[in-house]
Amino acid sequence: MAHADQAALLDQGRQAIAAIVNLASICPAGGDARWDAMLAKLNVTPLPPDERARHLREGPGQAKGALLLELRWALNGVVAPLCEHMDEGWRLTHEVEQAVRDYVGAVKPRVTTASIFANALAGAASSPAAMVGAAGASADCCRCCGAPRAERGETHCHYCGESR
Numbered sequence: 001m002a003h004a005d006q007a008a009l010l011d012q013g014r015q016a017i018a019a020i021v022n023l024a025s026i027c028p029a030g031g032d033a034r035w036d037a038m039l040a041k042l043n044v045t046p047l048p049p050d051e052r053a054r055h056l057r058e059g060p061g062q063a064k065g066a067l068l069l070e071l072r073w074a075l076n077g078v079v080a081p082l083c084e085h086m087d088e089g090w091r092l093t094h095e096v097e098q099a100v101r102d103y104v105g106a107v108k109p110r111v112t113t114a115s116i117f118a119n120a121l122a123g124a125a126s127s128p129a130a131m132v133g134a135a136g137a138s139a140d141c142c143r144c145c146g147a148p149r150a151e152r153g154e155t156h157c158h159y160c161g162e163s164r
C-alpha cells in the first residue's frame with residue numbers, strides 16, 4: 001500500500017483512540033449510557049454488571065472514567081481492522097498500550113490526606129490494590145495499572161488486560 005495511505009490509516013487510528021479515551025475519561029467511574037453506546041457501536045461486549053462493580057471495588061482504583069479493561073477492549077476493537085491493512089500495525093497497537101497507561105494515571109483518585117482518612121474509614125484502604133500500594137510496588141503487580149495478580153499464572157491483568 002502507498003505510503004500516504006499508510007500514514008492516513010495511522011492518523012485515523014490515532015484519532016479514534018483519542019476520541020474513545022476522551023469519552024471514557026469524561027464518564028463517571030464505571031462508565032455510563034454514552035460509554036455503553038460506544039461499546040455497542042464497536043461490537044464490544046461490556047463486562048456484566050456484577051463484574052463491573054467488582055472491578056470498581058477491587059481494581060486498581062479510579063475516581064472517574066470507564067473501566068480500564070473495557071477501554072482496552074474498545075481501543076483494540078477500533079484499531080484491529082486498521083492494523084490489518086497496515087504494514088506497521090504494531091505502531092497502532094503500541095499507541096493503544098500507551099493510551100491505556102496514560103488513562104490509568106488520568107483517572108486515578110487524587111491522594112490527599114483527607115482521602116486517605118476517608119478511605120480508611122470506608123474500609124477501602126483494605127482492598128488488595130490499596131494494601132499493595134501501601135506496601136510499595138511488588139514485582140507481582142501489573143506494570144500498567146498496579147493491581148496485584150488475581151490468580152497464579154494469569155497471562156493478562158484481570159483489571160486492565162495488560163499482558164504479564
Ligand SMILES: [Zn+2]
Nearest residue numbers: 142145157160
Ligand atoms: Zn493491570
